[in-house]
Amino acid sequence: MKLLRLILGSLMVVMLVASCTKKTEVTEEDKKLLTEALEHFEAIPTQLINADENKELIALGKKLYLEKKLSINDTISCNSCHMLDKFGVDNERTSPGHDGTRGGRNSPTVYNAGLNFVQFWDGRAEDLAAQAIGPILNPIEHGMPSESAAMDKLKTAGYEDIFKQVFKNAPDAFSYKNVGVAIAGFEKTLLTPSRFDDYLKGDVHALSEKERKGLKRFIEIGCVSCHNGAGVGGGMYQKLGAVEEYPTKDLGRFEVTKQEDDKYFFKVPSLRNITKTAPYFHDGSLDTLDMVIPIMAKHQLGEQVTTDDVDAIKAFLDSLTAKDELKF
Numbered sequence: 001m002k003l004l005r006l007i008l009g010s011l012m013v014v015m016l017v018a019s020c021t022k023k024t025e026v027t028e029e030d031k032k033l034l035t036e037a038l039e040h041f042e043a044i045p046t047q048l049i050n051a052d053e054n055k056e057l058i059a060l061g062k063k064l065y066l067e068k069k070l071s072i073n074d075t076i077s078c079n080s081c082h083m084l085d086k087f088g089v090d091n092e093r094t095s096p097g098h099d100g101t102r103g104g105r106n107s108p109t110v111y112n113a114g115l116n117f118v119q120f121w122d123g124r125a126e127d128l129a130a131q132a133i134g135p136i137l138n139p140i141e142h143g144m145p146s147e148s149a150a151m152d153k154l155k156t157a158g159y160e161d162i163f164k165q166v167f168k169n170a171p172d173a174f175s176y177k178n179v180g181v182a183i184a185g186f187e188k189t190l191l192t193p194s195r196f197d198d199y200l201k202g203d204v205h206a207l208s209e210k211e212r213k214g215l216k217r218f219i220e221i222g223c224v225s226c227h228n229g230a231g232v233g234g235g236m237y238q239k240l241g242a243v244e245e246y247p248t249k250d251l252g253r254f255e256v257t258k259q260e261d262d263k264y265f266f267k268v269p270s271l272r273n274i275t276k277t278a279p280y281f282h283d284g285s286l287d288t289l290d291m292v293i294p295i296m297a298k299h300q301l302g303e304q305v306t307t308d309d310v311d312a313i314k315a316f317l318d319s320l321t322a323k324d325e326l327k328f
Contacts, residue, residue: 030204033216040224041232043197044272048114048188056166061186062328063162064179069153070136071098072143078132078183081141082110084328087276088190093284098143104250106284111322112272114188115231121266121282122253123237128184133176147176154179192273192322196232199319207319214316217309222301231270232320238268240282243302246295250282275318289314 051058064070065078081095082088088109094102105121113119119131135141136150144150151174154160160174166182167173198206207215218224227233237253240246241264253262266282280286286295293310297303305313 024205026204030212033212033219034199034202034204036219037215038200040219040228041196041200042230043200044112044115044191044193044230048191049185051189054185057182057185058189059186060162060166061182061184064159064183065186067154067157069157070142070144070150070179072145073098076142078110078135081107081135084110084190085326087111087273087322087326088113089277091278093279095141097138097140101140103138103140105282106279108269109273109277110187111190111192111326112231112234112270113190114184115191115229115270115272116234116267117236118267122256123267124256128187129177129180131180132183132187133180136179150179151176190328192324192326194272194320194323196319198323208315210312210315211319212316214312214314215319217305218313218316221297221303221305221309223296223313226268226300227271232272233268234270236268237262237265238300239263239265240299242300244299246299248283252282271317272320273322275314275321289317 049058068074068077068080070077076098081090081092083090088111089107092102092107094105095107096102108121113131114128119125119128120134125131125134136144137147144153155174163174163178163182167178170178172178195206204212218227226236226238229235240248240252246264248264251263253265254260256262274280275289278287278289280289280292286292290310293313294305297305297309
């Protein structure tokens with residue numbers, strides 16, 4: 001009996017050592033894949049705004065982000081469509097505004113939005129500050145009739161003194177423009193590092209074998225031609241249906257520029273937290289990544305993907321999910 005216990009104990013030690021050895025082993029194939037990944041991606045930055053130096057600005061921005069008084073009937077805030085506890089979306093195809101009327105496009109996530117090179121699907125806002133104040137005056141969204149009407153409501157709610165404290169060196173501290181500046185300051189803090197960032201920093205085993213397989217296929221198929229950089233997207237415009245026409249009535253960036261060459265072009269979305277932000281596409285028309293991946297491969301790249309490809313790529317995309325609990 002003692003001999004049996006000794007053998008079993010020794011066997012467990014051997015298995016444990018083997019398991020640890022296997023986990024820490026980095027093959028030449030692993031090294032090659034990491035090298036390729038670093039040619040296309042960057043780890044998420046530590047910060048986009050100095051939180052210690054901008055505490056008051058960020059606090060005001062958060063308060064305004066949650067402020068329903070910035071809507072005509074006190075029912076809608078930024079958080080109504082870009083929910084901080086739902087990875088920055090509402091999981092609706094399109095979002096209802098102040099009177100329940102829905103807009104024509106899916107509400108993208110606010111998390112990591114500061115990594116995008118422009119804002120909105122059609123790029124009509126050059127930065128977060130410009131984007132933040134757009135929906136307030138949109139008749140379908142917040143429904144405020146004018147900038148002055150929005151500022152009057154904030155003044156009644158006691159915001160004027162807060163603005164003057166935060167923007168104490170500005171000649172026009174209590175301004176509509178600074179509403180956007182403050183909200184943007186808060187939104188810049190909404191970065192979500194993931195296991196993929198650990199991988200890019202050299203921890204090969206931050207991704208499982210299946211996730212690494214998905215990353216490999218993601219690169220090989222050509223997804224990285226648009227979904228790259230720190231945001232794994234968000235850095236360029238691309239035509240929806242670049243290789244094979246895709247059916248949509250939305251003319252995309254053309255609505256902004258009126259340039260024929262901009263028809264059906266949209267900002268490429270970031271894929272960070274993508275497994276949490278369904279439904280997908282500019283119109284929220286696709287419910288699952290099982291639907292999205294083959295369509296994107298076909299219409300954007302002229303590629304056919306297998307069920308195994310889709311399964312592996314989905315696994316990789318899940319590694320882009322925030323590894324820490326959302327803090328807001």
